[in-house]
Amino acid sequence: MTNRSILAASGRTSSGRTASGRPASGRNVELIVFAVLVAGLTVAPLMVYPILLMKVLCFALFACAFNLLIGYGGLLSFGHAMFFGFAAYVSGYTIKAWGFPTELGILAGAAVAAVLGLVAGSIAIRRQGIYFAMVTLALAQMVFFFCLQAPFTGGEDGIQAIPRRPIFGVIDISRDIVLFYVVLAIFAAGFLIIWRTIHSPFGQVLKAIRENEARAISLGYAVDRFKLMAFVLSATLSGLAGATKAVVFQLASLTDVTWQMSGEVVLMTLVGGMGTVFGPIVGAAVIVVMQNTFTGFGEWVLVAQGCIFVLTVLLFRRGIVGEIVALAQRRRGEEDAAPPPVAEPADKQPPSDRGGVRASAAAGPSEASAPVSS
Structure with missing residues (x-):
């Protein structure tokens, strides 16, 4: 398809502006x-526990991946935990049992x-709306029971003591501070992939499908x-987040593949702002920090x-970032709509502002024509 048809589907013009201008x-x-x-995260481990930061980054990537589907594609999945949790099992098993390097x-x-x-999507996209969501939930439950019964998953105990082998054989990630920067790099790479996808022609078509599929x-x-x-x-990106989390906590358990985990990523996306770039990151940080703070309850x-x-x-359907963006747009709209300043009419200006013409006339002809004495 041509760029013109992509712009038409997404409601944009060829000048790079929306229909509203x-x-x-x-x-x-x-x-x-x-x-x-x-840049802020690079110094954050000096002030915040690195494990907590890595947990936030893993769930932030998970929420961003989920937001790509629901926020820009309009597809609500209640089963995204199957990708997050099953990837954690695969990563943990291949590293511990098969001796894979951590990166592999x-x-x-x-x-x-x-x-x-690919398998789940091929089945689920045959339905729309709530039916799509229910199909993903059913598939996720099948994966959950598979992980519960499969011999390599460890049942309810999960896969524990996953070793942290050096990245590329040279980067020792046994220290939390070193592993944090590896996780930060993985998060940054995943985020940039999502960001580039959103702003690509493919992303514009996704938005068009979300807004008007028939068109x-x-x-x-x-x-x-x-x-x-x-x-x-x-x-794929949800699996990347889950596999990274398994390395961080050296554990892959049933918790990561339950329907509650699917609900948590929905909550993170909604709280931060569905359909916004940074909303899922904010939402993940809020929920993870809240869980960590009130874990004793x-x-x-x-x-x-x-x-x-x-x-x-x-009350806040746009989420935290969505509300901030909407407020900024309203203020910008008010500034754009404000009328320009109007110059005062000449008859309302003070005499000194009009070159002294009326002042000279008021002085009388004798004063106006009198010679200037030295």
Whole structure:
């Protein structure tokens, strides 16, 4: 398809602006914000426990991958934990039992998640709306029971004591501070892949499908193929996050593949701002820090998460970042709509502002014509 049809499907013009005439995107601003975020994270381990930071980064990547599917593709999945958790099992098993290097174990987990996403996506995209969500939930439950019964997963105990082998044989990740920078690099790479996808022609078609699928079909797009590609990419990056988390905590357990985990990533995305670039990162940080802070309250943390979910849906549907962006756009709109200053009429200006013409006339003819004495 041509760029013209892509722009038509997404409601944009060839000048790079939307139909409303506003700039198409703030890509440079997003990159600057991301650079500042990464720069801040490089010094964060000096002030915050590295394990907590790595957990936030893993779930932030998971939420960003999920947001690619729901926020830009309009596809709600209730089964994304199957990619996150199953990749953790694959990564942990290949590293511990087969002796894979850490980087190959992580890549193996992401690759298996991609294959699983291809199979699950091929089945799920045949349905739309709530039916799509229910199909993904059913498939996730099948994966959960497989992980519970399979001999290599360790059952309810999971795979424990996953070794941290050196990255590329030279980077010793046995220290948390070193592993943190590896996790930060993985997160940055995954985020940039998502960011580039969002701002590519492929991403514009996804937005067009989300806004008006019938129109995208009428323009000749193979809608199901685009949905499947988005689903597989989201599953792959979710698997990358899960495999990385298994290395961080040296554990792959059933917790990562339960339907509750699928609910948590939905909550993170909603709290931060669905369909925004940085919303899932903020949402993941809020939820993970809340869980870590109130871990002593046991099951009451789940009650608090449920309350946050309800309040977000009822009162802050745009999420934290979404509300901030909407507020900034309203203020910018008010500034653009403000009328320009109008010059005062000549008859209302003070005499000194009009070159002394009226002042000379008021002085009388004798004073106006009198010679200037030296």
